Amino acid sequence: MKTLDRKLLRDLWKMKGQALAIALVIASGVATYVLLISTMNSLTQTRERFYQEYAFADVFGSLKRAPEGLRTRISEIPGVAQVETRVSAEVKLQVTGFPEPVTARIVSVPDFGSPLLNRPYLRRGRMVAPWRDDEAVVSEAFAEAHRLGPGDAIGAVINGRWKKLRIVGIALSPEFVLQVRPGALSPDYKRYAILWMGRHGLGVANNMDGAFNDLSLTLTAGAHPDDVITRLDAILAKYGGLGAYARKDQMSHRFLTEEFRQLQRSADIFPAIFIGVAAFLLNVVVTRTISTQRDQIAVIKAFGYHNWDIGLHYMKLVALIVILGIAAGLGIGAWLGRGLGNIYMEFYRFPYLNYEVQPSVAAKSAAINLLAALSGALLAVRRAVNLPPAEAMRPEPPAEFKKTFMERLVPQRILSQPTRIIMRNIERRPVKALLSVIGISMACAIMVAGRFSKDAVDYMVEIQFRQTQREDMTVTFVEPTSRKAVYEMKRVPGVEHAEVFRSVPVVMRFGHRSYRTSIRGVEPGAGLHLLLNEQLRVITPPRGGILLTDYFRTILGVHPGDLLTVEALEGNRPVLQVPVAGMINQFIGLMGYMDLDALNRLMKEGSAISGVYIAVDSLRRPEIYRRLVEMPRVAGTLVREDEIRNFYETQAEALLFFTMVATVLAATIAFGVVYNSARIALSERGRELASLRVLGYTRGEISYIFMGELGFLTLAAIPVGFLVGKGISVYIAKALESDLYRVPVMIDSWTYSFAAAVVALSACISGLIVRHRLDHLDLVAVLKTRE
Template sequence: MKGQAIAIGVVIAVGVGMLVMMSGLVTSLNETRDTYYDRYRLAEVFAPVTRAPDRLLGRLAEIDGVSALESRVVGGALIDLAGDDLPVQAQAMSLPDLRAPRLNDVFLTDGRMIASGHSDEILLLKSFARAHGLRPGDALEATMNGARRSFRIVGLAQSPEFLYVTAPGELIADDARFGVIWMSRSALAAAYDMQGAFNEALLSLSRGANDAAVLDAVDRILAPFGGTGAYPLEDQTSNMIVSEEIGGLEAASAGVPPFFLAVAAFLLYIVINRTVQSEREEIGLMKAFGYSNLEVGAHYFKLVMAIAIGGALAGCLLGIAGGRALIQVYVAYFKFPFLVFQLDPASFVIGVSVSIAAASVGGLLVLRSVFALAPAAAMRPAAPADYSRTGTIGAALNRFLDQPSRMVLRRITRQPARMAGAMTGIACGMALSVSMITIYAGFDRTIDLTFNVIDRSDVTVSFTHAASDATIYELRRMPGVTLVEPVRQVSAVLRNGLDSYRGVITGLAPDARLGRALDVDLAEIPLQNGGIVLASALADLLDIRPGDVLTVEVRQGRQPVLQIPVTAVAESLLGAPSYMDLATLNRALREPNRVSGAYLTIDSASASEIYRALQDMPTIAGVSLKSDAQVSFQTLMDTGAGAIRYVMGAIAFVITFGIVYNSARIAYAERSRDLASLRVIGFTKGEVAFVLLGELAVVILVALPLGAVMGYYLSFGIAAGFSSELYQIPAIFDPASYGFAAMVVIGAAIASGWLVKRDIDRAELISALKTRE
């Protein structure tokens, strides 16, 4: 039974390996993140403001619960790169002139810090610099506040504020399309007319501080100066993405391994039960010689423990290897300056303990029958099964079937419970394969729906501020621009009772064709009814439905608080957007004819000229290509957080093979003597193999549709587990996924059948002649 023991051990190893790997990743990410935040003093409260005088810092510092305070100047910029017609969006951030920042310090990786009094020196975000081959000593040109400036890179840096690097208002990270520039406070203040003022305050809180009270106090102080609403670290984009990834790993480490260990316990129960039944005479003989139930039971329990402990130890090694491999994915995905895979000792203890416990449950259920065997009864062959009630089942088919086929039919009809157990096990493997392959299709669906159906533009342009819609006419006059649609994005906090979400409301034109709100059937949702349309993920987050009234706290301009009815729920798989009619949104804000950006379709032959013209427009804050965003999103899903689906898929296939192979091996072990006897009385090797493998084929054919149905429902749970605030993965019915999963099961059956047939061909016929039956 070494093949079965290895297969069951592999299932246990996979479960323990997943636990060790994911627990280690959670520990590594948590400890590295917390250490990084603490060492470089990441703020706990961010308070953006339009323009506030430095004298307000004293009032902010006096707020009860504030332990440290730092002010800075922040502004948008466009970086001009040689050989690249498309301007690259960047964020410029100030550093104190004569001291280290009290909060949000930077980690210098190359070069040196900015020298005092040198307004042309900058630090550049390391990931952006690496993407463009920039080094300390290189020159860089950037447009800030409408003026083009020349700088010299003196160092490369990373920051705990930018573990996940994305442009403001966007969710897709792209190292090549967004950079961060750090400059001296005096130089950046001069560039943005902020001398003696700041536009963002950073606060650290003391232990036991009332976070809500601090946020309210900060908002009251900054409101007269254009404060747009202080928010905690939990709502900061980079930290939110990192925390969500860690939470997903924690959920997977708690939910996935028990499934594999339950499968292992089920397989152990079947294998040990078969072993006990085949060795009942030896058990009776040992009891007759005086061995106690405990001693006989301990023999079989040791077998269970050998498989469980061996699989658990292999799983520990597998988890260490997998964790060290996956940690490199997170180093590239999140911009940690260091990230070492740290083992969680508790995961080893839990993994081995739970493996032993699960195996023990399966073993002890069988050992009850060992204790119940009396020596005299055990040494006699078991009474033949009563098949009298199944004799007529399939009788009508007998005249159409040859003898081996009738044997297969009789086996199935006479032992329906055992066949049902095998079918259920194989159906579970089929369901797991179906659900994982469906998830692959769901990822592809997310990309297709986001970039080819909802967004049909070529270029997205964002403005430095809410500009007059006359800017749209300037864009339409550009040669090569075929279609322009205005859009306005407004920062707001959406509330429904105790549930809230800090996001953006997108105002769309009534006849929008490039950026649209679509329902679940991909039909366009009309926006000209004065209400707001929420993405399905956002509606679930706020626990709100069409017809309910949503409270909208606008965080820019006059900052009105609006009560807006929810009119529909849109299908959106990227982020959690909300939509309104552009004119309705502007009326609610009392800012008519304002836009903050535009969607464009362009003639690719004129792309270079269009990009250069956009770069020269002083109102342009950023230009992004949909094609670049799609490539970045695909990379994110393949090498970032979504990469774990390939690991899960491989594990699903291992489990499927293990279940099918064990079913075949158990069937052979139960009938090895019968099959050898058939060889003795003249059946060929092929006919004997057909008797066994035909039974397996029928079981698999029945299990496939059952597994497909189970997989359909299981895919919804797994899709929910893979979905995050960054993107949502739909569980869709994809016939190709079900066909491929069926081929996986059939392939596992063919491989298992071949391995079992080798044993049938090598069967020792003499042993069959020596049996008393």
């Protein structure tokens, strides 16, 4: 080993505290990047493999009913490779020992052979036997939630008839990686299931023998899904087609894609913050190291070492710290990634997760960090290299100070001498102080942005579930029904109040843009299910217009006063022009709202309703649940409280994980910045402080001078961090905005307090560590040493 390299190692050992703090910041950045990207890549790859091996379709469609013969016509559409027709039904389930309403989507599988497309992955048991109408394969998440296995039985109300189904297998499907009931926010494994039954048995039970109401198809290479969908919709229109859609709009796929997008966005922001902070810290520390080694550099140069020898020497020092950080970061990132992968596997039901840290991810992260850190240190090293040896030999000239701006503002007698020292120090190097403030503020920002999603979710739940949806349950009917059905509902003991609604599947068109959704008709004066306008005030749909979710502005470019084209996908499928009367605030999904009578009139169908909102006596819930299951016309029941509780339960683990990671990361940054600033201040000002001690200042007094500056910078950084954190939150929220959901930027005051507390505490701890050194200043030695 070269002698200079030996010096390097010993220097590194001497500054191990600072090096470690920087390495930790770098490790945090690398770990965050690796965590997010590797999890995303692993999930994407797993998804692609699952899709491919189990033949996930490219286009999906559902309709009211069509004869099986139509299949040939569909397969003749140019660009269609394979077509599979199915029977699919929404049913109510009865699970022994679980009195709450459970719904399920049953899809048919061929009686012979395996499905062409969207093949279930059989985890346990077997597929249903041919021609059996009493066997079912159950989705794994639901089976786990109720501890069901092959051999167990469940009750199902299929097309109004109660039937006992024997579970023969447990399966997963590329179609239902995320099992979210349509319209729900998060998966509810206890109350929503996917079932597979034989085509014949399910067809007969649903009057679909020789017919189908659901299909999926794959495309030939190069075929454009939109062309195929247009032709398919034209064919299916006659058969009550509900609008075909491409894979990108398939619910499970959509949710996964959105989640990946979120991971990618986070991976864009957070690692960059760490890299920035690390580069800044390295610059500061290397600058200081070089300034303490001025004379060493001079002597090395005097003996004939070249500039680039010196440059390389300090760059090696930086590289060592960075590599240490990168290695630790890769390890921690892979470890956390595995943990996050397992959390995701709770949501996303893949048969397996191929978790791996791709070498390219590791290499990219390492390269970016190394480059950023080296360039951060480069300036400092360049200065050292260019210092003429004779000048380097002389001690650094004393720093220039002047009276500060603050001192001119505040009367002299208010400021003690130590306070003036603090202020002069800050004002002497405003850039450094500013960078320190920015660095510490980043810690605060990470805390705020890391916890923002939790606050946003709280706010969404508050608005959506407590202020808007005040009904206890939403009951939907199998088919549009006469309004009289509401009286049947009101007669159920325990039902205190009921309000009707009509829901019509539609395609909305404005200009060249279109969107498939539904319009809900509500009664004027409704008290259970309220609509809020953009100012969060209650609003009722006027008779002559439609209210739209505010995000339609973005999706369709439509504004109040515009004329919207609405194509109903039900009944006589009328095409209507409806004026947009206003916009409403809604975070989840996109819908239109109209006056119930006005909607019925447009649909030319008398007083039809699709369901009822009810308020119930909570003590009589079990009885109500039982009665609802028994009612043939009831297709399903959504219980608001269950939705909220379930939402929090499923999100809790992931939220906790992210909050924990964000807290640790923020603490790392705060600690890294404050500790390094303190150590450098100590090395720069040890002499000065020791001199003050010699003059009779107490430890407390010099600690004040010393820590006061850091305390001031930390306090200044916290509000800056709040702002930056909010900015990051806005960016993330904007980036994630989609028709599925919009995340409101609502940050709780508790989040701000918590962020400030974490930063202040980290600063205090690092301050105390350095204070310990301050207390043990060897006065005589410090005064003797030549600067």
